[in-house]
Amino acid sequence: MGEWKRDAREPSEQISGSRREFLHTCSLAAPLLLLGLRAAAVEAWAAPEAAYNAREHYYGMGVDVARCIGCGRCVEACKNENDVPREPYYFRTWVERYVVGPAGEAEVDSPNGGIAGFPPKPSEKGVLRTFFVPKLCNQCADPPCVQVCPVGATFATEDGVVLVDRDYCIGCRYCVQACPYGARFLDPRTHMADKCTFCYHRVVRGLVPACVEVCPTGARVFGDIRQRSSPLARFTRFNKIMTLKPHLNTKPKVFYAALDQEVR
Amino acid sequence: MERARGSQLASGLLPNQQFDPHLMLQQLKSLLIAFAVLAGGLALGRHFLMPKTFGQRGHYRAAAVDAIEKQPVHYAGREACAACHPEIVDRHSKARHQTVACEVCHGPAAAHTEAPTENKLPAPRTRGYCPLCHGYDPSRPTGFPQIDPVAHNPLKPCITCHNPHQPEPPHVPEECSACHGEIARTKAVSRHALLAFTQCHNTPLQHKVTPRLVRPDKPRTREFCGGCHAQDARSPKEIPRIDLQTHGSRYLCWQCHYPHRPEGD
Secondary structure, three states: OOOOOOOOOOHHHHHHHHHHHHHHHHHHHHHHHHHHHHHHHHHHHHOOOOOOOHHHOOEEEEEEHHHOOOOOHHHHHHHHHHOOOOOOOOOOEEEEEEEEOOOOOEEEEOHHHHEOEOOOOOOOOOOOEEEEEEEEOOOOOOOHHHHHOOOOOEEEOOOOOEEEOOOOOOOOOHHHHHOOOOOOEEEOOOOEEEOOOOOHHHHOOOOOOHHHHHOOOOOEEEEEOOOOOOHHHHHHHHOOEEOOOHHHOOOOOEEEEOOOOOOO | OHHHHHHHHHOOOOOOOOOOHHHHHHHHHHHHHHHHHHHHHHHHHHHHHOOOOEOOOOOOEHHHHHHHHOOOOOOOOHHHOOOOOHHHHHHHHHOHHHHOOHHHHHOOOHHHHHOOOOOOOOOOOOOOOOHHHHEOOOOOOOOOOOEOOOOOOOOOOHHHOOEOOEOOOOOOOOOHHHOOHHHHHHHHOOOOOOOOHHHHOOOOHHHHOOOOOOOOOOOOOHHHHHHHHEOOOOOOOOOOOEOOOOOOOOOOHHHOOOOOOOOOO
């Protein structure tokens, strides 16, 4: 260890020297500081809202089966918002009607996804119970569709939404087959896989998905899973929650309340 | 001899081979070159083949997410309407349709908010639209207001009597069946068809005005049903009788017999 270097100057000289240096630095720093402040102010003016940070969110949806009236407004809104092909068989979300007969046998139908309501269905055997179930991509935390994609064109974002990379999808349909919920389809115009995005373009702007926006009875709830003050957290706190096909360990993030055992 | 052979093997030389430092250096050099070529090829391939924004946020292209984020918004959200239509929004927010967003009936409004005069929004005025929610369907949850579109004031558009922004009926309903159609239909084909609703339910008049705040009551005791069905009840002879003491004494009557269709088939 070397000896501490002593200042050979007189004490008074030392102090005045450092003060001079300090003042000099200050005179240089002041305009820089002002410039910095101005730049920050300009920036704050240009972008009053903080940029969207995906890491601060983790989204899920709640569906209260007991509130769904089967009006199909969510299907209509989804097709409008996301430019989903209008013809039947292409849905990002759809509504199913379950009719359980006296012997416990369930009949399920979804005429055109329920977009124009449900025509009355006379049942010969009688009805034990009947209800509507809205369906959509479950945005699995462990998504099988992501695992099977041979080109890595489908992926889960940091905020927990499973998306499709439209520039890299080769339209091989593996993901359509792998999805246990039938939530994916091949867009007939682009020949690429398409699916519910939780209306990602709306969510990053602070809006709720279109289906949640238009649901007239509040059967759909959207929010942050981790944030305790979100509507979804309240939904999962006060309801008995079930997910679809939990035995597949896909860990869905669409949570159903009042779900019947016949629903798969 | 054995020891010498062992040391030779340990040095990586064959028994009849001499250790040559030049040869070893040459080998090392060629190995290094091969390794460098391989690594360089991999790095080059990775640079040219891997998408530019891949791996920035995860195992995917960040640009793909950005492209999805840039999609246009079509549904403006209910908050957007209040700025220009405060009276309607105010009225609507106090009425029973308060949970129904404007865009449910008027369609996507983002284009309208940008150019209000050029992009007018439609308002459904036909009789076919309201039954999407309010037409009777047994699959709908009990208690949701439903009418039979065939029987309910046929041919009149709904908006002649109901203001969609404040859809309370223009006059209080005369019959219970106006709102409780499902029960009325069930009861109409049952043995209880001739009983009035008010026989079993005390219904305050206010229930017709604020149906959710003031509710009719329901029978609470076995003795209420016994009023007609007990052995000693003073009621017409053809009414089936049971012994209140022994017949299913653990249960309340409606746990087995649905009162609106009591046959129990």
